[in-house]
Amino acid sequence: MNRESRRPVLRALRVLVPLALAVALLWAVHAWRLAAGVDDIARHAGQRLALLSASLDAELLRFESLPAVLARHPVLPALLADPDDAGLRAQANALLEDVNARTGAAMLYLIGPDGDTLAASNWRRADSFVGENYAFRPYFRAALAGGAGKFFAVGATTRVPGFFIAHPVRNAAAVAGVLAVKVELTQLERTWAESGESVMVVDRHGVVALSSNPAWKFGALSALSAASRAELVQTRQYDTEALAPLPLVWHEAGRATIGDREFVVGSRALDWLDWRMLMLLDTTPAHAAAVWSATGAGLLLCVVAAVALYWAQRARRLRERLGAQAALERTVAERTADLAASNRRLQQEVVERVAAEHKLRGAQRALIEANRLAALGQMAAGVAHEINQPLAAMRSFAGNALTFLERGRLEPLKDNLGQIIGLVERMARLTAQLKVFASRRRGAGGQAPAAQSMQVVAGWFRERLAAAGVELTFDDAGLSLPLPPEALEQVLSNLVGNALDALAGRGAGRIELRTCARDGLLCLEVADDGPGIAPELRARILQPFYSTKPLGHGLGLGLSIVADLVESAGGRLEITERPGGGALVRACWPAASESEEAQET
Known part of the structure; x- marks a missing residue:
């Protein structure tokens, strides 16, 4: 056979071989999907039989x-x-x-x-x-x-x-x-029928004793033997029932057909009288899923074939174009000139890039210096902001102490002096932690009882709360939060102070402090019934130096410091809306595991 005569044969093989492979692949996809669908149906039948047999057991055990x-x-x-x-x-x-x-x-x-x-x-x-x-x-x-x-x-x-x-x-x-x-057990059978499932309970003779389908009841899975019929007649178990075989054709691998419909048959042995519970589930969904899978695979093969033909045609055209260009010396010369020009441009770009890198290094050094100065300013402003509240509280306690001294009331005087001593110690701890603040580790380590810190902060704000007519309430779950006492007091102080500022001029208000444990988290919440915070501002107010207060009423560092303290201890701070109106600030930390708690103790 010469070359000319072989060409039609080769051309036919190029079409028939891929077509045969595609048909085999589609058949394999169909068979795989059908088997997987039937397996899913069988698993579902097993699960349902477990539940239905349990309900039957429960019904009989009630009277056993x-x-x-x-x-x-x-x-x-x-x-x-x-x-x-x-x-x-x-x-x-x-x-x-x-x-x-x-x-x-x-x-x-x-x-x-x-x-x-x-x-x-x-x-x-x-x-x-x-x-x-x-x-x-x-x-x-x-x-x-x-x-x-x-x-x-x-x-x-x-x-x-x-x-x-x-x-x-x-x-x-x-x-x-x-x-x-x-x-x-008629009510149980009605329940099975209402579920739409084909369920039956057969005895050791193969007679259907219970069924969700009334037409199947007292039918036989197959023709009864003479011994079985004699025993049933002697005991009058089914009295005058015909016990005719059901129109079921049984197949291997737990399948049966009724007419032209195929079913997966699930079986489960029962403890009562050698009974078996059977469930028949239609395989039509599995066949439909297999057809859809094969159809999808066929469409995918068509797309792949179309893409392959497109790229083959494109490659052919590209080869023709390159052959034509290779035959022209002028094209080669023009390409050579273009390469030389490109080389010159590349050299110029290298020179410009070197100069740009020098400028970038200078800008980086300037930026580092500016960041250093900004960090120092932020740190100083933060310390001043945090010391301002204890100073205001000390001034209030000192004024009260003078009043109590003039009146000769020593017990309140002693309590005020104790509060002043505590504030002084807190200021000492705050200034001692200046280096820790700079290293961003000031909130890490330690545990603090939330109730004790709430009481301390409430004492600081007692005068401001009374003057503003604001009620401060507690709802403590007896939790200890993963912050040192001074850090937890700083968090509460900032959040309560912000809530008081939000309620200023309203004449009355309410601030709620509470702790809770939920979803593996320890949470601290501070809520007020003020005007709330607009959604578009909730992300920005955590940034340093951003404030919604009038000029001169704060530097905008309070919430930034609170967020840094919470995150340094492994927590997360979020600002949302309080149910019923107002703002809700929530700080949450993962609850320590039992092993971690044991190591800490």
């Missing part, structure tokens, strides 16, 4: 111990000993009727050793169990033998299916009769 407890009542053994005593029979009927009404069971009845029912909770009704013989029921035989009888069946008298639990009634250590309770 009822016959055992009620069998100890003296009236029941007495009636079994003398079945013809009308008085005892009336007492037993009344007892069973009352207990049945209180517990919510379907039926309670007492059976003699011969299988005849002596008393029942439904003794007043036309379908009363009294006089009926249930010797053929397995639960009666098991209880009469001294054990606990459990059985599910269609009621021989009422024709209503239910779960029967029986317990022996003893007289002088011997079994004298049987007390049984019937539990009807």
Whole structure:
């Protein structure tokens, strides 16, 4: 085969091979997505079965111990000993009727050793169990033998299916009769039906005892064997029900079909009478998801193919253009001239860049010097700002001390002098921390009880609060915050002072101090019912030297210092709106773990 004859074959292979690979890839995507969807459905079925089986267990466990407890009542053994005593029979009927009404069971009845029912909770009704013989029921035989009888069946008298639990009634250590309770599960089946799920409970013969679909009830998963039918006829478990096989076709890997619909079948074993709970979930969503995934993969392959064709065409055109340019000597000469010009421009740019770098270094040195001077000015202004409040408080305490001295009141005088001493010590600590302030570590380390610091700061502002008519309240959760006492007092002092300034001239107001622990955080909150802070100003007021107060009423360093103290201790400061109006400033720190607290102690 020559080259000309091979060209059509090669051309066809270039189309068919990528197409075959694309089809195989799409099939693999479809199969993978379908398997993943079916697995998800199976997991969901398992989870739902766990919940539904738990609800069934809970419903039956409510009544499991009822016959055992009620069998100890003296009236029941007495009636079994003398079945013809009308008085005892009336007492037993009344007892069973009352207990049945209180517990919510379907039926309670007492059976003699011969299988005849002596008393029942439904003794007043036309379908009363009294006089009926249930010797053929397995639960009666098991209880009469001294054990606990459990059985599910269609009621021989009422024709209503239910779960029967029986317990022996003893007289002088011997079994004298049987007390049984019937539990009807129709309400549970209605709940399953309302959920829209296909649920069934099958016994060991494969007969559907309970189901969310009434059409499936008392059907069989498959044709019953002769032995199973004989046993069911003997016990009259389903009485006259046909027990016809359901239109289910079972497949491998826990799947079944009904008509043209496929289902994933989840199964869970139950502890009651070798029951199994089955749930059928439609696989249509999994098939739809697989189709969509394959469609998406196909679209993606189309996009990739289009991009590949585009770049192949572009590369072809580029090769043609470069070939044409390579054939022209003039183009080469022009390119050479351009390169020479570019080289000269590059040299000029290098010279300009070197000069710019020299200017930049000079500007950097000037900027460093300016920052150093600004830092010194900010530090000095901050210290002056922080000392101003203790000085004002000392002046107030000193004036009070003179008044108390003139009046001969020594106890208040002693308290004022103590406050002055505390303020002096605080000023000493503040000035001693000047270096720590410069190194930005002044808020790190230490613990302080919030309640004690609140009381100290309240003493500082007592006169200002009274003069302004502002009420200061506390709501302390007994927390210790990760700040030294002087730092915590400085934070509270600045925040309370700002709140007082916001309430100035209003005639009355309220400032709230509180601590709380939530979401793994220790929080300190200062709130007021003043005019609040506009949202556009909340980020700017934390900057140094920014103030909303009139000129001469502050340097704008208070909140900046508070933010620095909180952040230095690993916390975060936020400003927001107080519910009901006003401003709320919140400082939060991560709560220390138990291991960290143990190391600190």
